[in-house]
Amino acid sequence: MTDLIELEIQDVAFGGKGVGRSSGKAVFVPYVIDGETVSARVVREHKKFLEAGLEAVLTTSPHRVEPRCPYFGRCGGCVYQHIEYAHQLALKWRQVKETLRRIGKLENAPMRPFIPSPLEYGYRNRITIHVDDGVIGFFRRESNTLLDIEHCPIASAEVNARLAQLRATHPHNGHYTLRAHDGARIFVQANDGVAASMLDLVERTVAPADLLIDGYCGAGFFAKRLRSRFRKVIGIDWDQHAIAVAQRDVQPNEEYIAGNIETELPHFLLENEGRAVVILDPPAVGLTDTIRHVLLVYPPVQLIYISCNPGTLARDLAAMGRIFRCESITPLDMFPQTAEIEVIVELTPRRSGTR
Ligand SMILES: C[S@@+](CC[C@H](N)C(=O)[O-])C[C@H]1O[C@@H](n2cnc3c(N)ncnc32)[C@H](O)[C@@H]1O
Numbered sequence: 001m002t003d004l005i006e007l008e009i010q011d012v013a014f015g016g017k018g019v020g021r022s023s024g025k026a027v028f029v030p031y032v033i034d035g036e037t038v039s040a041r042v043v044r045e046h047k048k049f050l051e052a053g054l055e056a057v058l059t060t061s062p063h064r065v066e067p068r069c070p071y072f073g074r075c076g077g078c079v080y081q082h083i084e085y086a087h088q089l090a091l092k093w094r095q096v097k098e099t100l101r102r103i104g105k106l107e108n109a110p111m112r113p114f115i116p117s118p119l120e121y122g123y124r125n126r127i128t129i130h131v132d133d134g135v136i137g138f139f140r141r142e143s144n145t146l147l148d149i150e151h152c153p154i155a156s157a158e159v160n161a162r163l164a165q166l167r168a169t170h171p172h173n174g175h176y177t178l179r180a181h182d183g184a185r186i187f188v189q190a191n192d193g194v195a196a197s198m199l200d201l202v203e204r205t206v207a208p209a210d211l212l213i214d215g216y217c218g219a220g221f222f223a224k225r226l227r228s229r230f231r232k233v234i235g236i237d238w239d240q241h242a243i244a245v246a247q248r249d250v251q252p253n254e255e256y257i258a259g260n261i262e263t264e265l266p267h268f269l270l271e272n273e274g275r276a277v278v279i280l281d282p283p284a285v286g287l288t289d290t291i292r293h294v295l296l297v298y299p300p301v302q303l304i305y306i307s308c309n310p311g312t313l314a315r316d317l318a319a320m321g322r323i324f325r326c327e328s329i330t331p332l333d334m335f336p337q338t339a340e341i342e343v344i345v346e347l348t349p350r351r352s353g354t355r
Helices: 085-102 157-168 192-205 221-229 240-247 261-271 289-297 310-320
Strands: 004-008 018-022 025-029 037-045 049-059 126-132 135-139 146-148 174-179 211-215 232-237 254-258 276-280 302-307 324-332 342-349
Touching: 004 018, 004 025, 004 049, 018 037, 025 037, 085 310, 085 324, 126 146, 126 157, 157 174, 192 221, 192 302, 192 324, 192 342, 211 221, 211 261, 221 232, 221 254, 232 240, 232 261, 240 254, 261 276, 261 289, 289 310, 302 310, 310 324, 310 342
Parallel strands: 025 049, 211 232, 211 276, 232 254, 276 302
Antiparallel strands: 004 037, 018 025, 037 049, 126 135, 126 174, 135 146, 302 342, 324 342
């Protein structure tokens, strides 16, 4: 398909593509900004929408800036380097609100301002590099072939130094996670500055209670910071290495369990009905039916849900809306220049102490 069309970009959707309309259909175009008029070439036609590639920007947004990375547009990592940072945050804020309205059925979501990243570039403390037949880099945009990368401007100087070392060794095919901080191969928040803001926010938000259950706790990122605020702290994660790290400096009131949250959470909630604050920081797939169900049947006094996927967050909030009220929704920019968004939601049971 080679149709050339002229479009006015009305918004930028979650994932990073601009949205315009042509012949009554939505058209998605990458690397554009709301308010711009562009010419685009249709590359794929679907029943309800079209996908197009950007040919030329005809009216330029005042928010357009020069991307700092020579691979931008080809690499699958960043989608927003052409947009000034404050406007990236404005777009992502709208994307969260819109996702929560559309999927989460939250009409008046109590949205708080975006917590920005102190660093717009050079913030990533880890990257995963792929190697295939001498090509050392990241996946290309919308492709499973690799793009050779010598330097990644969103990664920290330490990580880029490790990339240079790796390249010098002519590595075998495979995947290599390069980290700024030495340590166990476990999950760590990828942007130190935003991770610190995340901890501060959770600490400010957490309600007084006897027990804290830190679900999907990793090495106890939240539990460690909050342990002095509770009589007892329980962390649950199925990664044995992460639990071993959490156990290294335990205080007498901390307990870490290497297990599946599906089997561990229900009995702790049942035993401590009305006495526990629960933090859940699941991977992108969000919560399972079982977890949502147990939260509905034995609601904690407060639930703090940390999400890295607004879509699954919205699904989970819709499913739990009957029992939990959303007190606040705070997006955080853990990954500037990319489409990713982290969100912290505070929930409380609608009628405290009752089911
Ligand atoms: C987004 S990370 C959060 C880690 C931690 N809260 C932190 O901030 O460092 C998600 C964690 O969930 C764990 N996980 C995923 N599914 C799980 C399950 N079904 N049961 C227990 N842990 C799980 C992973 O091992 C990983 O450590």
